[in-house]
Amino acid sequence: MAVGMKRIPKLRPGFRFQWEPAQNAYVLLYPEGMVRLNDSAGAVLKEVDGQRNVADIVALLEQQFPDAGSLSEDVSDFLKDAEQQHWILFT
């Protein structure tokens, strides 16, 4: 089932998202762990701020990547996966 467009994702407590120049990538840091994110995962999580809902995030990304077409399915799939990995929560 797709993630509802009105839901608001936020990083799970203790998780930090930041740019790492040495890895030339965004990473997700958590207790004693680190995930190096690929470009699209980095682009989505960059807009996850605990305020924007899924629809806002999709709109922002479609603005940033006008050639990519509709992104709602990709974003929704990724956020669902991120929730299952316990990286994010929906408020």
Add this chain to the structure above:
Amino acid sequence: MSGHHAMPAGDRPGIGPPLWLLAELTYRCPLQCPYCSNPLDFAQTQQELTTEEWVRVLRQGREMGAAQLGFSGGEPLVRQDLPELIAEARQLGYYTNLITSGLGLTATKVNAFRDAGLDHIQVSFQASDPELNNAVAGSRKAYDQKLAMARAVKEAGYPMVLNFVIHRHNIHQMEDIISLCERLGADYVELATCQYYGWAFENREGLMPSKAQLEKAEAEVNSYRKRLTSSGSAMKLIFVTPDYYEERPKACMNGWGSLFLTVAPDGTALPCHSARLLPIEFPNIRESSLHSIWYDSPGFNHYRGDSWMPEPCRSCDEKDKDFGGCRCQAYLLTGNADNADPVCGKSPHHDRILAARKAADHATAGLEELTYRNADNSRLFFRG
């Protein structure tokens, strides 16, 4: 705990940056756990690094790309400058982990560390009940203090990781341990079976669980994990089983000088916190920059790549997967750190592992027969 580790290009072809920095601030500790990973002769260590020296290490490490930082020991809380080091590290952009016994911690400190930017506190326990916990730790007040501090950590909003070192004297407690963690609201539970280095190697016969004990524990953990998943709990169980029951060695530290850099209390830089026991000269941050230590020192280059490997590793098609296993284990069990880790079924020294397994089936030593980690016992191990 492991994530997906990046392997980006560093400043030298084939050598990535040290993404993980372990700052062993001190070997001083109020507890006496007989499986401590500190060197046997820790009491010989003089001259801990100063605050300024640690700040230099943190800055140099961060510049090189280190992102995960562990404050460990000994008991890191005995360092009076810990709040200052936390603040510096957080401001540099590290994800900061405090790895503590909980002794010496107070709710006030828990909150002050959070305000300084500490990301995470890992509290270690020795058992699920006070009697066994305090007997292993060699401290009568340890358990109650740990419980209180686990609650304070949770209260302050940190993610909570509880760590239990597992051995033959507490391996029967798996369900009680996990249930205690659930009640405390842990996010992650590390059930780390003893690794046999340092004091744990000295006490191996009295610590190593039998195969039957291990299988029972694994079954209990797996069934608890299922229950957690079906109840929607996010609490994650990480059960680290002892490599002595494997037929292939672990990819120790993801390869020598590949991701991890440890700085010991006196400034000695090491590819892992056990490597100090090897007959290799390791550089000191008082004499060289972290950059030249990581990329150029003979110590850190000693076991990079695979040209150092003798047989059976040299011609093995798994050598890129496990890097020949653990150098410290090879040294401790065969007397030569170049050898294949004897955990490997292909090692000509695998009989030493088989003998340890057999001994574990018949071990009868009680807790009171172990050599406890304290300064008096440490002085017995001084090498001159």
